[in-house]
Amino acid sequence: MANQIKETLMRFVFFLSAGISVLAVLLICVFLFANGVPAIREIGVSEFLLGKIWKPSNNLYGIFPMIVGSLYVTAGAILVGVPTGVLTAVFLARFCPKKAYKILKPAVDLLAGIPSVVYGFFGLMVIVPFVRNTFGGSGTSWLAASLVLGIMILPTVIGVSEAAIRAVPDSYYEGSLALGATHERSVFRAVLPAAKSGILSSVILGVGRAIGETMAVIMVAGNQAVLPSSLTKGLRTLTANIVLEMGYAADLHREALIATAVVLFVFILLINLSFSAVKRRSKV
Numbered sequence: 001m002a003n004q005i006k007e008t009l010m011r012f013v014f015f016l017s018a019g020i021s022v023l024a025v026l027l028i029c030v031f032l033f034a035n036g037v038p039a040i041r042e043i044g045v046s047e048f049l050l051g052k053i054w055k056p057s058n059n060l061y062g063i064f065p066m067i068v069g070s071l072y073v074t075a076g077a078i079l080v081g082v083p084t085g086v087l088t089a090v091f092l093a094r095f096c097p098k099k100a101y102k103i104l105k106p107a108v109d110l111l112a113g114i115p116s117v118v119y120g121f122f123g124l125m126v127i128v129p130f131v132r133n134t135f136g137g138s139g140t141s142w143l144a145a146s147l148v149l150g151i152m153i154l155p156t157v158i159g160v161s162e163a164a165i166r167a168v169p170d171s172y173y174e175g176s177l178a179l180g181a182t183h184e185r186s187v188f189r190a191v192l193p194a195a196k197s198g199i200l201s202s203v204i205l206g207v208g209r210a211i212g213e214t215m216a217v218i219m220v221a222g223n224q225a226v227l228p229s230s231l232t233k234g235l236r237t238l239t240a241n242i243v244l245e246m247g248y249a250a251d252l253h254r255e256a257l258i259a260t261a262v263v264l265f266v267f268i269l270l271i272n273l274s275f276s277a278v279k280r281r282s283k284v
Helices: 002-043 045-050 064-095 098-112 116-135 142-152 154-166 170-178 183-194 196-212 215-220 238-246 252-283
Strands: none
Touching (some): 002 045, 045 064, 045 252, 064 142, 064 154, 064 183, 064 252, 116 215, 142 154, 142 196, 142 215, 170 183, 183 196, 215 238
């Protein structure tokens, strides 16, 4: 009897926790769309999404440069972070000596606990001068932001990818060895393809981290609300635009910033749905 009461109570607690989580998401959606959609309607969908000039003082609210900036920075972070993270995960899971693993694994985990502002400060003091001295320009640029975000997503990509690789049954590896393959070939041709679903999940989480990052990007991206013409030019992301101007925005300007958050929300949703579709197709 006591066990049944305890089990019923725990079910209620779990259900309540799930309900609170769902309610929180719904409330965020209601707030964003209730305040953002009217602003998009007032400004005009095409003018808001495709407009290239952002000057709230002149009632010009085009966020296309920020959309492109977010895409560019996220793509750069993926190019930097995903190959490095996946290869690091392969090394930790299948090649790393035990003594080295005891040092490297805590170091990777420590990366996940470093605050965003510290990454931004590192980028400002190290990466920005490197970009300026090597490639020219001011240093605060698309390239600098991509490098910083690529470093920031490493612990996410490494952690999830390593767990996925370790979850592959040893029979895959042993069967490949039995057929005459080398250790390296067995890992990359048998184990890694079997873990692609988990690795894709790590990419999804990394993209979410990169596209939603604000503080580090503000410190190294330059924050010009214009379309970047090269890797060494500055840009502004959707999140940076919200943070930089929300403190003094009012009326339509404030509503336009909330509408920017709506676009960012839909943007992340579409990316996750696309990755989920690819993930389901890869399982077939």
